[in-house]
Amino acid sequence: MSLGQSDKFCLIVVAGATRSASLVRSPRELPKIVKFTRNRIFGIIGTVWGGAVVISALFRVLSDNAAYAAGQIGGFILGALLFCVGLYYAIKG
Numbered sequence: 001m002s003l004g005q006s007d008k009f010c011l012i013v014v015a016g017a018t019r020s021a022s023l024v025r026s027p028r029e030l031p032k033i034v035k036f037t038r039n040r041i042f043g044i045i046g047t048v049w050g051g052a053v054v055i056s057a058l059f060r061v062l063s064d065n066a067a068y069a070a071g072q073i074g075g076f077i078l079g080a081l082l083f084c085v086g087l088y089y090a091i092k093g
Contacts, residue, residue, distance in 0.1 A: 035093070037093050039089050039092075039093055040089065040090055040093040042086075042089060043085075043086045043087070043088065043089030043090035043091075043092075043093075044086070044090045045086065046082050046083070046085060046086025046087075046089065046090075047083055047086035047087045047090050048086075049079075049082060049086070050079045050080065050081070050082030050083030050084070050085075050086050051079075051083050052079075053075060053076070053078070053079025053082065053083075054076065054079045054080055054083055057072065057075060057076040057079060060072060
């Protein structure tokens with residue numbers, strides 16, 4: 001097989017294999033690598049932290065004190081918001 005100038009080939013050498021290689025027609029056929037960007041890392045942290053706040057709020061009984069109960073509800077809402085935004089950035093990156 002002769003390679004002309006019009007043909008664009010990429011040579012992929014498998015790590016650890018010295019003699020095996022495969023030809024791929026275009027870079028679009030290469031496997032996609034998941035990049036852990038700053039937004040994706042903070043999204044994962046936000047998802048875990050927001051999920052923990054929501055789970056802990058579900059097992060708590062609301063207080064008799066109105067101000068304390070309002071703080072508990074506010075914490076639950078902020079935890080749910082943190083979970084949703086964190087999930088978005090963990091997926092979207």
